[in-house]
Amino acid sequence: MHEQRMRDGMDALEERVVRALERAPEVTIPAEFAARVAGRLPVRRAFAARPARYGLMAMRTSVVVLVLALVVVAMHAGGRGMFGIALEWVLCAELVALAVWMSGVREFFMHEA
């Protein structure tokens, strides 16, 4: 009997404690609070990000190098073997591929992505 009374008492107390916890305090927020916080925010400087275009630069350099290589190969045209011919074809193919890529196909694929 006494135990039951004690348990009921503790349950009632628990319930009351929970009610007290659920009661949110009333707060008064100063009218200028938002403005004051906004005034203390650090100003972020905008910066212009310029694209580096490293890929394009590498392609242009490669074109120049390939043209020079083709000239050198052409200068040693006499008495060349299979290796010389294969090298010339490979260099030509690379040059054509780069030229096609730079001529506008690049933009097309980049926009697709």
Place this chain on the structure above:
Amino acid sequence: MREHQAMVFRTLLRLTGSREHLDDLAQDVFLRLYRALPSFRGEALVTTYLYRIAVNVAQDEWKRRRREAQSLVSISDETSGWEERLPHPGRNAEEQMEEREFQLAVEEQMQRLSQVERAVLVLYHQEERTYEQIALALGLPIGTVRTHLHRGRRKLREGIAARCSEGARTPVKEARCTSNG
């Protein structure tokens, strides 16, 4: 910011137990949120971020108070005592006074809990957050949140019961402690 400021003020008030420096602390919360925004990846709600920051700011405030060797904030001082302004329409003066006293006792006992227990109780009961949200905000496993919640409530209940039995030996007063209002 206006949308969340009341929540930040409420949470900080309950966590620190004082109105002292409340504006400054709330300001600190929003400034920290602003600084954290670049790393905010949208995985959690901004409110979860805000709760986490508010709990950290409250913990820093406790550390600052300890450093300054201030005495434990009395809940009945002029800067706190928010519960005294609670409206209780339709109640008589005695009931209102009892309710205020009980609220004071709860707030006083809250300040005796550990920081994490207090944070869990405030987020669960006052802010009505789920276990998952609290776990996310405090960086704790859900099981630990549950443990802190039950332990915190038990400590509160025991503290208040002890206070009641100390201060009120008569059966009538004891009944007031456990009455449902």
